Amino acid sequence: MLQKIREGSQGWVAKVIVGAIIVTFALFGAESLVSYFQSGGNDVAKVNGEAISRQAVETQVQRGIRSGQVPPEQERQYRAQVLDQLISQKTLDQYAEAGGLFVSDTQLDQLIVSLPEFQDQQGRFSDQLFTTRLAQAGYTPAAFRRELRADTLRRQIQQGLAVSAFVLPGEQQRLAALQQQxxxxxxxxxxxxxxxxxxTPSDAEIQKYYEAHQDDFRRPEQVKVNYLVLNQQDLAHNVEVTDAELRQAYEQDRKAAPRRVSHILVTYGDGDRTEQQARARLEEVKAKLAKGEDFAKLAKTYSDDSSSAAKGGDIGVIQKGFFGQAFDDAAFALDQGQVSQIVKSDYGLHLIKVTDIEIPSFEKDRAALVKEVQLAQSQDAFNEAVQKLTNDAYEADDLASVAKEMGLTLKSSDWFSRDGGGEGVLSNPDVIAAAFSPDVLEDGYNSEAIETDAQQRVVLRVVDHRDASVLPxxxxxxxxxxxxxxxxxxxxxxxxxxxxxxxxxxxxxxxxxxxxxxxxxxxxxxxxxxxxxxxxxxxxxxxxxxxxxxxxxxxxxxxxxxxxxxxxAGKPDAQSADFTRRLAQRIKAQNAIQGLSESLQSEAEIEKR
The missing domain is CATH 3.10.50 (Chitinase A; domain 3)
Structure with a gap:
């Protein structure tokens, strides 16, 4: 099956599968990791001058918690482990770059379509599985490609060390005998x-233990805050929407909706035909279509895209950005059942047919459309409210007056620390950072309006503070x-x-x-x-x-x-002896990999903040 996929990857569809990935997951911008890999003032570490951002750490931590693999009470320890892991990965990435290791886009494409996690029961790449599983993991396409490329380079290093590991025959015999002993x-x-x-511990023993283990009974620095939450959804609820506005929004969504597409591709410039000859071939197809001949049958005869021709030209469901601007402009200008004029792309000349548009009916989509239109029409009001909140919070000496002026609810928190954060919006890293910033904590000012997501802002004020201390x-x-x-x-x-x-x-x-x-x-x-x-x-x-x-x-x-x-004494058979040999090689390889990682970290300039 993998061989079949590799052969299929030479077709036109496989060459643009990464473009499909990029657009498909653009929907998950709320989990965007793009900014997580950019340097900035919110870095938690630097490795040889390259930054590791706080967001990168928090993203991995939250993934672990949401997946259920990390109990919330172990979040602090897990955060430290994640940072150490990212530092180790950064040193390997730098080592790979210095060594000139490289993964081409084509190699990355082939790897993606061959991953079993993204294949259906027939072993074929499934866009739906791909979409669902990456969305659940919170990856954007850019971040997924970046992490996959980096991971592949790391594995190149590890595999290079692994293949250099060997076990002598005498070692193998002794290990096999010990394994089967x-x-x-x-x-x-x-x-x-x-x-x-x-x-029954005495008071003296209790006192002695307490004095010797005071770090176990230390309370971290903590604050209590008052805070306001401005949510665009609250403003949007008051927006009245007409049926005409909903239908207009529906038509706009329909024009941009994912659609199932078939095409007939004719290539040129490879020595077989010129562009003029390719156009003549597609003009012949257009003439036959005008006479009522079937698009799918013509695709099997005329299309040079071997991976889709056998399926009547079907290349599956696409979204904008899949195959380039010219292809998109044509495909998304068509209604269901329509065929485009000849379209030129980097891959050749196409005739494109839209066979289905994936969007619910207007009535089924009504509730979502209402929210969409309400949010769009409340955007200006929300922007004005954000500006007013920012100004009022800057000028006020408290938050109660701001809450009254803006009709918001003043909320109060329990004690929380830098590491643990509070509940709800107070667990957001930017909110925590603001609560412990010098302006807010030491000078007693209200915070700025903190963007926790595109539709929500938070302002807070510290009302109580206690230093880290050993509990009595x-x-x-x-x-x-x-x-x-x-x-x-x-x-x-x-x-x-x-x-x-x-x-x-x-x-x-x-x-x-x-x-x-x-x-x-x-x-x-x-x-x-x-x-x-x-x-x-x-x-x-x-x-x-x-x-x-x-x-x-x-x-x-x-x-x-x-x-x-x-x-x-053990009596190893051939199977167990081979297992032991492979196990010993794996252990030696792991030791070599661990040794390299430790060496790289010991030589690196690592700064934790």
Missing amino acids: QRSFRYARLTPADLAEPV LDQVRDRVTAAVKAEMTRQRLKAQAEQAVTSLRQGETVAGLDWQRVDAVTRDGADGVPQPVLEAAFGLPRPAADGASYTSVELPDAVAVVALDKVA
Whole structure:
């Protein structure tokens, strides 16, 4: 199937598929990443002078949260991970550029149409799947192409390192034998119930722990704000719309609506025919169409676009920008069923037919049209309101008077920090930055009107502020007590386990151990066996005859005593030996890639802000 796609990519449609991507996703401007990759005053880091913007970080963070992969309470840690990842990627990008690595537009086109994520059940590129999946991910076409190109270059570097990794035959044999080695062992859990008496921290122990772990009980700098939200939707609701205005808007939308298009392409200039000969060929087609012959049948006979000719010239649903200005001007001037005059493009000469226009009926689209017209007609009023809000907020010493003057609701927030932000519009990075800016926080001014999206502005004023500080022990005593109790319990269980291991090694019997037996398992593990226990068992030395090797290992809620009873040599077959070889090569490649990344970062000038 991929070979078929590659062959098809030589056709005219594949050559312009990226143009299709660019326009298709222009609809998702609300998630535009274009500005995220531009330098500016809101940068969070620089790598060898190249900026990483705050928006780039926030975009990745919000994607992780919206996808459900990152719990909201881990947002702060995830943000730091994202920044580190972007720094690493930036060093690799610079390394690729310095090394002259390159991905052509044609290579990028072929990669896009071959990605299985964008193919239908028949393995064909699907514009609908492409549209849906990139929209859900929040990508604009420019950002998608940029990230895909950069990722492809990074993979070129990684693959170059990977193919240089090799494993010697002796290494392969030893690794395969170790991979298939089988071990039989026992393990017993020690839980808080196994302690002689429950742990009860003293006041002195609580105080000591609190003083040693004050960073765990630190409250970040926080503010409370009053704020106003100006939303164009609120103004738009008051706009009365006539049926004539709705129909006019519908016709405008219909003219620009996606449409299904067929074409007959005749190429020239390749030594086979001249432009004049190409025009004569299409004039012949036009004459046959005038006599009532079928466009689809003529496309199969006359079109030089091999990828669409077999489908009667059908090139699918397009939007403006797909195939260049001349093609667009012709295609979007046609109504359903109409055929264009001869159109000249970079690819040759075309006859274009619109077979369908993808737009709901007027009645089905009425509600959306009402909102569209209301927004359009309220734009001037909204712009005036934004200007008034800006002026009034600048001149006022509070927000209550501004709210009264403009008929807005004055809202108040709870405490929030730079990292976490507040709820609703207060989670917007620009709003957070404004709340902690010197003019607002230190000088006590109202903020400027902050654009949170094209139809909304926010103005805020700090009404309370508290510096970062360690919370008093009385406020966090329950948390400290729980932490001390958990730590003391862990230490006592660990000591009890180590004592049991010492006694077992001396040949003594230890009462109260509830052994769980695991027989003849490989490093792949067995159901129900905790991974730390498995790793401990495979980390123990081979036991003496009729003896056992012992160790202890910590688990999330317990400590386990592990006894290794038997080690059986592995007998790798050809399949497992090949797997081990590939695994070893992959590990070596990963180490090489990690080494390169660390080296590039150590040599780079990295400035975090």
